Amino acid sequence: MNQEYTEIVKDHFFHPRNVGRLSTPSGSGTVGNPSCGDVMTIDIIVENNIITEAKFQTYGCAAAIASGSMTTELIKGKTITECKKLSMNDIIKQLGGLPEEKTHCSNLATEALQKAIKNYQKNSLL
Amino acid sequence: MKQVYMDYAASTPVDSDVIKSMMPYFSKTYGNPSSTHKHGRLALQAVEHARKQVSSCFNVDPETFLFTSGGTEADNLALKGIAFQHLPKDLGKGPHIITSTIEHPAVLQTCKQLEAYGYSIAYLPVDETGLIDLDQLKETITEDTQLISIMYANNEIGTIEPVEKIGNIAHKHNVLFHTDAVQAVGKIPIDLSKLPIDLLSISSHKIYGPKGVGALYHTKDITFDPLFQGGGHEQGKRSGTLNTPGIVGLGKACELSQKRLKKDISQLEQMSDYFIKRLFEIESSTLNGHPTKRLVNNIHFRFKGIEGNALHSLLDEKGISIATGSACSSKKIQASHVLLALGLTPEEAISSIRFTIGRLTTKEEIDYVLPIVKESINHLRSISPLWKSNK
Numbered sequence: 001m002n003q004e005y006t007e008i009v010k011d012h013f014f015h016p017r018n019v020g021r022l023s024t025p026s027g028s029g030t031v032g033n034p035s036c037g038d039v040m041t042i043d044i045i046v047e048n049n050i051i052t053e054a055k056f057q058t059y060g061c062a063a064a065i066a067s068g069s070m071t072t073e074l075i076k077g078k079t080i081t082e083c084k085k086l087s088m089n090d091i092i093k094q095l096g097g098l099p100e101e102k103t104h105c106s107n108l109a110t111e112a113l114q115k116a117i118k119n120y121q122k123n124s125l126l
Numbered sequence: 127m128k129q130v131y132m133d134y135a136a137s138t139p140v141d142s143d144v145i146k147s148m149m150p151y152f153s154k155t156y157g158n159p160s161s162t163h164k165h166g167r168l169a170l171q172a173v174e175h176a177r178k179q180v181s182s183c184f185n186v187d188p189e190t191f192l193f194t195s196g197g198t199e200a201d202n203l204a205l206k207g208i209a210f211q212h213l214p215k216d217l218g219k220g221p222h223i224i225t226s227t228i229e230h231p232a233v234l235q236t237c238k239q240l241e242a243y244g245y246s247i248a249y250l251p252v253d254e255t256g257l258i259d260l261d262q263l264k265e266t267i268t269e270d271t272q273l274i275s276i277m278y279a280n281n282e283i284g285t286i287e288p289v290e291k292i293g294n295i296a297h298k299h300n301v302l303f304h305t306d307a308v309q310a311v312g313k314i315p316i317d318l319s320k321l322p323i324d325l326l327s328i329s330s331h332k333i334y335g336p337k338g339v340g341a342l343y344h345t346k347d348i349t350f351d352p353l354f355q356g357g358g359h360e361q362g363k364r365s366g367t368l369n370t371p372g373i374v375g376l377g378k379a380c381e382l383s384q385k386r387l388k389k390d391i392s393q394l395e396q397m398s399d400y401f402i403k404r405l406f407e408i409e410s411s412t413l414n415g416h417p418t419k420r421l422v423n424n425i426h427f428r429f430k431g432i433e434g435n436a437l438h439s440l441l442d443e444k445g446i447s448i449a450t451g452s453a454c455s456s457k458k459i460q461a462s463h464v465l466l467a468l469g470l471t472p473e474e475a476i477s478s479i480r481f482t483i484g485r486l487t488t489k490e491e492i493d494y495v496l497p498i499v500k501e502s503i504n505h506l507r508s509i510s511p512l513w514k515s516n517k
Contacts, residue, residue: 010443013439014443019508019509021283030511034472034473034476034512035476037435037461037472037476039512040511041511057509057510058510059431059432059433059509059511059513061433061436061439061459061514062440064436065436066507068509072180083304090484122490
């Protein structure tokens with residue numbers, strides 16, 4: 001396929017990890033717009049300030065799907081503070097790089113994650 | 127791994143007889159066709175033979191065809207060649223050129239440039255199947271209108287425009303009619319001796335000929351400005367040393383295309399009907415374009431809940447080459463102007479893909495591709511937040 005994709009991207013595109021929704025998430029975040037070609041949803045379960053479970057869904061290209069998969073893999077077992085620091089470049093680095101025009105796809109994943117964290121923090125204040 | 131090519135609208139493999147016909151004109155008969163010595167005369171003979179092959183494919187005289195570097199140049203030459211005969215300030219309000227919103231970029235971008243130069247261009251919309259409205263065309267023509275340029279068949283969705291009716295309307299109003307027939311040649315019989323067409327663009331590599339060569343048909347009494355200034359080749363209409371091997375290849379490709387036309391059409395029709403029928407088995411699948419007035423090799427579908435580029439990548443990994451209805455730019459995905467012109471939402475456009483089959487496509491290939499397409503769509507839908515099965 002697109003030769004510019006790394007083996008890691010291909011692996012996460014063909015065999016995405018953590019696909020789906022959680023039935024009782026601590027927090028959820030959806031970003032993007034179908035008319036722009038990508039939508040990302042991330043659900044998280046937080047216990048003692050640590051993300052113990054994460055799932056994602058993506059409508060988008062290979063890079064967007066791989067970014068969702070990689071992001072959910074990276075955040076499991078990490079503290080909320082650590083996850084808040086997770087940047088687009090961290091995801092790209094873990095994927096072994098992304099073509100220039102696809103870098104915004106990994107941004108979508110981190111934005112969905114930050115939204116899910118905010119949603120969790122809001123829920124936990126209730 | 128098995129490789130399946132289903133992007134014949136993008137390009138086709140060069141026919142072995144075409145290659146054979148071209149071979150002597152690289153290093154054996156290499157003279158410049160414009161030279162008057164024997165080396166030159168032999169090359170010129172080959173060029174003129176090719177011109178006959180091309181023109182007889184369309185049932186017109188050889189001098190009505192001039193050779194170009196391809197379909198894009200032929201389109202540019204037709205539009206600018208006509209427009210540049212008058213400065214915009216010497217023309218009335220317009221529209222000076224009438225075209226459609228679903229033209230190939232070779233026409234559309236040329237019109238945008240002409241607009242920037244001060245010419246007035248009208249872009250006719252199309253209905254949800256890709257057809258222009260003939261009444262609207264009639265209403266748009268004014269006494270300032272110089273040219274109508276509407277494609278014979280659309281390159282993305284394959285919709286065939288009513289060119290005969292368009293030409294009749296144009297001629298009734300004393301307006302010239304140009305059509306981009308790049309995708310139509312070899313899939314529709316085109317008899318230019320009977321059709322009201324003044325200018326017609328063709329391309330070699332879409333009909334099993336080499337890349338980098340095309341031609342522009344023009345009725346004998348038509349005058350237009352050349353794009354290039356130079357040695358005055360092609361009766362001053364197209365300067366630049368003639369591409370002998372390419373032109374010979376185009377000639378042979380046209381001859382073969384004419385010879386095989388009936389067989390090609392029935393074979394392609396049978397296979398695309400089968401392909402379309404089987405793709406409809408996929409839940410929430412829709413055929414884009416016109417159900418019947420479509421090119422026999424075009425299969426353009428959208429599948430709800432998936433993103434076309436992702437499907438493209440999955441199929442590419444399996445050795446299957448297709449085209450999508452969108453292009454990835456730096457910030458977002460750009461849906462095709464053609465699909466949006468049909469009234470599709472950006473989401474629908476982005477979920478579209480195009481298969482175009484050709485002479486070498488087999489039913490076995492289609493049967494090989496179908497389950498892979500189905501699996502790939504299921505895979506993407508299982509990841510997609512936009513997908514909910516109705517079953």
